[in-house]
Amino acid sequence: MITDSAQPGLAIQARGLTKDFGNVVAVNNLDLDIPRGRIYGFLGPNGSGKSTCIRMLCGLLTPTAGNIRVLGLEIPKQAEALRRKVGYMTQKFSLFEDLTVSENLSFIANIYTLTRMEQKTRIPAAVERYELGRLLKQRAGTLSGGQKQRLALAAATLHEPELLFLDEPTSAVDPENRRAFWESLFDLIAEGTTILVSTHYMDEAERCHALAILDLGVLVAAGTPDELSDGIEASVLVIEAGEPRKIAHFLETQEFVHSTAQIGNTLRVMVDREVENPTEVASQAIRAAGLELASCEKVHPSLEDVFVASTQARKAARDHAA
Amino acid sequence: MKSLQRILAIVVKELRQLSRDRLTFGMIIGIPAIQLLMFGFAINMDVRHLSAAVADYSNSAASRQIVMDMAQTQVIDINYQVGGVEELEELMRQGKIVVGIYIPPDFERRLQQPERSAMQLLIDGSDTVVQGAVTGITKASRTSPYTDKPPLMEVRTYFNPERRSPVNTVPGLIGVILTMTMTLFTAVAIVRERERGNLELLITTPVKSWELMLAKILPYVFIGLIQVSVVLALGVALFDVPIRGSLFDVYRLCLMFIIANLALGLVASTFAQTQFQAMQMTFFFILPSILLSGFMFPFDGMPKPAQWIAEILPMTHFMRLIRGVVLRGASLPELSGEIVILAGFILAAMTIAVLRFNKRLD
Numbered sequence: 265m266i267t268d269s270a271q272p273g274l275a276i277q278a279r280g281l282t283k284d285f286g287n288v289v290a291v292n293n294l295d296l297d298i299p300r301g302r303i304y305g306f307l308g309p310n311g312s313g314k315s316t317c318i319r320m321l322c323g324l325l326t327p328t329a330g331n332i333r334v335l336g337l338e339i340p341k342q343a344e345a346l347r348r349k350v351g352y353m354t355q356k357f358s359l360f361e362d363l364t365v366s367e368n369l370s371f372i373a374n375i376y377t378l379t380r381m382e383q384k385t386r387i388p389a390a391v392e393r394y395e396l397g398r399l400l401k402q403r404a405g406t407l408s409g410g411q412k413q414r415l416a417l418a419a420a421t422l423h424e425p426e427l428l429f430l431d432e433p434t435s436a437v438d439p440e441n442r443r444a445f446w447e448s449l450f451d452l453i454a455e456g457t458t459i460l461v462s463t464h465y466m467d468e469a470e471r472c473h474a475l476a477i478l479d480l481g482v483l484v485a486a487g488t489p490d491e492l493s494d495g496i497e498a499s500v501l502v503i504e505a506g507e508p509r510k511i512a513h514f515l516e517t518q519e520f521v522h523s524t525a526q527i528g529n530t531l532r533v534m535v536d537r538e539v540e541n542p543t544e545v546a547s548q549a550i551r552a553a554g555l556e557l558a559s560c561e562k563v564h565p566s567l568e569d570v571f572v573a574s575t576q577a578r579k580a581a582r583d584h585a586a
Numbered sequence: 587m588k589s590l591q592r593i594l595a596i597v598v599k600e601l602r603q604l605s606r607d608r609l610t611f612g613m614i615i616g617i618p619a620i621q622l623l624m625f626g627f628a629i630n631m632d633v634r635h636l637s638a639a640v641a642d643y644s645n646s647a648a649s650r651q652i653v654m655d656m657a658q659t660q661v662i663d664i665n666y667q668v669g670g671v672e673e674l675e676e677l678m679r680q681g682k683i684v685v686g687i688y689i690p691p692d693f694e695r696r697l698q699q700p701e702r703s704a705m706q707l708l709i710d711g712s713d714t715v716v717q718g719a720v721t722g723i724t725k726a727s728r729t730s731p732y733t734d735k736p737p738l739m740e741v742r743t744y745f746n747p748e749r750r751s752p753v754n755t756v757p758g759l760i761g762v763i764l765t766m767t768m769t770l771f772t773a774v775a776i777v778r779e780r781e782r783g784n785l786e787l788l789i790t791t792p793v794k795s796w797e798l799m800l801a802k803i804l805p806y807v808f809i810g811l812i813q814v815s816v817v818l819a820l821g822v823a824l825f826d827v828p829i830r831g832s833l834f835d836v837y838r839l840c841l842m843f844i845i846a847n848l849a850l851g852l853v854a855s856t857f858a859q860t861q862f863q864a865m866q867m868t869f870f871f872i873l874p875s876i877l878l879s880g881f882m883f884p885f886d887g888m889p890k891p892a893q894w895i896a897e898i899l900p901m902t903h904f905m906r907l908i909r910g911v912v913l914r915g916a917s918l919p920e921l922s923g924e925i926v927i928l929a930g931f932i933l934a935a936m937t938i939a940v941l942r943f944n945k946r947l948d
């Protein structure tokens with residue numbers, strides 16, 4: 265239960281958030297505390313419940329169980345009052361493809377009942393900020409992925425929301441535009457906006473102030489990227505070898521190895537944290553198997569390692585239970 | 587005031603989208619025009635040009651005269667001259683003719699004896715309408731050459747080729763066209779936005795359900811009135827349909843019926859997930875509207891259960907109203923009963939639509 269004396273520093277609080285679709289549990293007993301003025305990320309594979317979670321938080325879906333408080337409002341009960349305070353960028357481009365860029369913007373401005381004065385200042389400002397000037401007369405359907413996404417962000421922020429929900433905003437965007445997009449998100453943060461963004465890109469997740477890793481509807485880890493790297497339940501080794509494939513197949517049969525991933529000619533190996541001196545143990549095992557390796561060193565875990573480790577731990581537990 | 591701004595924004599958006607959707611735009615004018623021509627000219631209950639064959643054993647002036655008379659009616663076209671009854675029956679079995687005319691050798695003598703039939707008509711009775719039309723010829727023919735009146739006149743009066751079913755069809759056609767286009771347009775308009783994801787965006791904005799519903803149907807009200815004008819104008823110009831009641835009343839009734847169908851389209855849109863489903867649902871509704879409302883077949887001639895179903899359809903009530911005003915010159919107070927039913931229908935459908943459309947995804 266979230267008490268009325270909910271912390272004012274929090275934009276979103278959720279307790280025991282659950283959503284079933286028939287027999288499928290899309291989101292399972294989620295607790296969230298998302299601070300204001302930060303970019304908070306939901307990291308997870310497709311089907312992990314990121315979109316369902318965002319839709320529940322902005323009142324589009326009714327939770328099966330749990331309490332939500334967004335910007336001090338009880339959701340979904342006070343969802344209508346929330347509409348004016350939040351912006352929502354859907355995963356799929358949802359503006360009107362048969363309207364031009366400027367028609368779309370003025371439609372959204374009127375839907376949020378901005379006054380004529382507000383429209384006169386905010387629309388040109390958004391056009392300049394998101395570099396839409398050349399595209400004003402172009403139909404939205406003919407824009408590129410990056411342009412569409414800039415337009416969607418411009419539309420979602422036209423009414424100056426306190427909180428912005430972005431559901432996989434960069435899934436159809438090239439790296440250069442993704443970079444520019446994230447720069448504009450930090451501009452919004454500097455202006456005091458809170459942003460909740462879902463992604464399955466590691467590099468994007470690393471940019472977030474804090475994030476939650478979701479797997480099959482369950483929150484498996486949460487914290488800042490550094491906290492998550494430090495708290496990982498495994499040691500990460502990087503092994504260089506002439507025949508990395510053979511070593512990978514060998515290591516996967518070993519008890520103490522959680523997983524291996526090949527990157528070029530190197531192997532990234534996750535080893536049980538309980539194993540002391542993992543570099544020695546791994547090197548010896550590999551040599552004992554008659555395989556050669558050039559080097560083996562322990563490295564600081566990346567977010568991807570955290571992601572793999574936390575989702576694999578769950579998978580192991582599930583397999584065990586089964 | 588804020589509601590007005592939002593409604594206006596959606597109406598402007600709808601009209602912009604519509605003006606860019608050439609196919610739909612064409613359908614607005616195309617459907618009424620094509621249907622009017624189709625129903626006016628082709629779907630004609632006056633039966634004409636039935637294929638016929640003659641076996642004339644008499645081969646007299648009188649027999650040739652009577653065959654000519656029958657051909658003159660345009661009900662039948664004499665396509666074959668054959669030598670016997672067997673050949674007539676064979677042609678009929680082959681489906682080459684639906685009417686066979688057999689004139690016996692003693693035809694002229696039989697004409698003098700009213701108690702005997704002078705000749706025989708063989709009719710393919712598989713279509714009852716054809717049967718009825720041809721049976722009519724026999725009555726006319728009996729009176730043919732030996733009465734006082736010139737036989738040609740007699741035949742023409744009876745089989746007036748100008749029976750003018752368009753007069754009855756055109757006002758009803760307004761109902762058919764509005765039912766077809768209005769329900770379909772609104773149902774598809776909302777479901778399309780759901781399919782394209784626009785609706786997910788719209789429901790996260792402050793726009794209210796009733797504002798969205800109202801704004802969605804407003805543009806189509808104007809479109810419906812344009813369609814009514816097209817049908818009426820073409821009906822008067824091409825088929826000389828008289829408008830005996832007041833034109834203002836005609837438009838007021840049409841407005842009511844347009845809103846009823848738009849509301850129905852909205853209800854369908856809240857059930858359908860895809861445009862295809864929306865189309866299926868509206869067709870499920872359009873077919874009984876055309877068949878049972880009294881547009882195609884006289885209402886009183888239908889079996890009771892069909893009449894009960896028909897009473898639920900707004901089209902049935904509109905049909906009575908529009909025919910009353912256009913053809914009989916009735917005034918609205920005289921038809922108040924039907925108007926109340928139509929109004930009740932609008933209220934019910936609108937309520938269901940607004941209640942069923944919630945701003946949630948689940």
